[in-house]
Amino acid sequence: MSRRPCSRVNCAEEAVATLTYVYADSMAVLGPLSMKAEPHSYDLCEKHAERLSAPQGWIVLRHSAVEPGT
Numbered sequence: 001m002s003r004r005p006c007s008r009v010n011c012a013e014e015a016v017a018t019l020t021y022v023y024a025d026s027m028a029v030l031g032p033l034s035m036k037a038e039p040h041s042y043d044l045c046e047k048h049a050e051r052l053s054a055p056q057g058w059i060v061l062r063h064s065a066v067e068p069g070t
C-alpha cells in the first residue's frame, strides 16, 4: 500500500482520514482513509482532520475510527 499525502496545501503529512462532502445533505463526512479516490473527497492528515471545519450550515460527521489517540 502506498502512502497518501494530506490534500491540504503546504502539508506533507501522511493522510489518515478521508473527508467526503455530501452535497445533497450538506454533510461533511470524515472517515477512515478510503482505498480509492472518489469525487468530492479529500485525504487529510491527523492534524487537519482534527481541525476540520465545515462550511456554515453544514453538518460534520466524524467516524470513531479517526478519533485522536486510536
Ligand SMILES: [Zn+2]
Pocket: 006, 007, 008, 011, 012, 013, 044, 045, 046, 047, 048
Ligand atoms: Zn495535513
